Amino acid sequence: MSSSNGRAASEIFKGQALVYRHLFAFENSMSLKWIVELGIPDIIHNHGHPITLSNLVSILQIPQEKIGNVRRLMRYLAHNGFFEIVRIHEDQEEKEAYALTPASELLVKSSEMCLAPMVECILDPTLSGSYHLLKEWIYEKDKTLFNVSLGSDIWDFLQKNPSYNSIFNEAMASDSRVLNLGLRDCNSVSAELECVVDVGGGTGTTAKILCEKFPNLKCIVFDRPQVVENLSGSNNVSYVGGDMFQSIPKADAVLLKLILHDWIDKDCIKILQKCKEAISDNGEKGKVIVIDIVINEKQEEHEITGTKLLMDVNMASLNGKERDEQEWKKLFLESGFKDYKISPLTGLLSLIEIYP
Incomplete structure (x- = not known):
């Protein structure tokens, strides 16, 4: 038939x-x-x-x-x-x-690793409702999906809405707590480093994990001023507010955890160049550590690739993107770096070390 x-x-x-x-x-x-x-x-x-x-x-x-x-x-x-x-x-x-x-x-709220805040944040109608405007967004040359639905980009929206900013920060912290399970056995941050800057480090969840593993390490959590203004540091962890497009505090290494996928290529290059400046005092010993998705359709399971591609569609709402290795390599070279190494970290995320 x-x-x-x-x-x-x-x-x-x-x-x-x-x-x-x-x-x-x-x-x-x-x-x-x-x-x-x-x-x-x-x-x-x-x-x-x-x-x-x-x-x-x-x-x-x-x-x-x-x-x-x-x-x-x-x-x-x-x-x-x-x-x-x-x-x-x-x-x-x-x-x-x-x-x-x-x-x-992972949804038990009393658990150390709980993703319930991520569910509550992403499925809030404020964000999820924006996807009804995909048609309108696709015809707007420079606007993000949230520019179309909210009248501003997501970062300006968070700054103007403190209550939702708190929900967003807790969601990001919950994701970091799960990710840190992979970082506990990761050797990219070694005892040889004296200071690491965690760019976009939020409330310091990752910084605290790193300092527990390396008690002599100093970690600077660098984020938007409204994120860190009421946070108290310790002997090992300090908080600095600022704009990563303007300057990043000096350190032996800069950590970019799920940061670059938020941005288009030209913005990523600006961020990476500021990272390069931040580690310049260490010559070739300094490095930038990127934790992000690397799409690898030919070598990974179909279901994993499907999730990564779904995340890529999600990042399009910010005019960001998930990248394959060749796209990452192009960014690094255009930012002035000479070499890089990619290692698996979690089922979805890879760890990329970039060398000046």
Whole structure:
């Protein structure tokens, strides 16, 4: 059987399934927001073992009429890896129950590594609603998506909205706490370095991890003045406000963690040149450490590449981008650096050391 356009019916049906999968994909993020808002990962964690649906809805005080809807959402989330459906014995009966998985453990708010603030920030309608204006944005030559939706770029918006700025900073800190799991075993920051500047270091989460590993290391957290103005330093960690396009404090090494993907090439070159100036007193011993995505479609798993490409679409909203190795190399050479080395860090992120 074939359709009027020459496609086999089986191809048409497969295409329909793909369209519908993307059409309703927003329910993935909304169901994620749902479990964070209701604190379901916390409930299961505090329960101490897998929880039955009856116990879960009792704790949540769900109306009888909506219990079936909770079951549907939990079944879908389990299908996608956020919960595991197991069998337990309770009240002398075998019952179905929900257990946490590595993904939902990352949403337990009492956990050291919790991504719930990231979920709350990204899925706030202020940001997520902007994506309804992709059509309008694509015709605007120089504007970011947030320029179109909010009337200003994201950084100006954060400066003018302190409450949302706090949400954003906590989201970035939560992401850093997970990333720092990879940094704990990373040797790019070594005992040979005396001082590191963490550009865009937020509230200092990464700086504190580095100083715990190397007690003699001095770490300068460099960020927008409104981010660091109320933060207190210590013997090892200090906070400096400023503009990375103007100057960066002097140090042995400069750390750019998920910074360059926010910017177009010409802006990245300006930032890297300021980094080069910051390490100039150390001659060839100084270096810039970049933690970011490196797209490598030919060598990585299809699912990993898919996530990286999704992140690339996300960064387009800032007029930024995720890059492959050749695009990174071009940036480094045009910024005046001579060499670089790329090493894996996490499933999505790589560590790039750039040498003057």
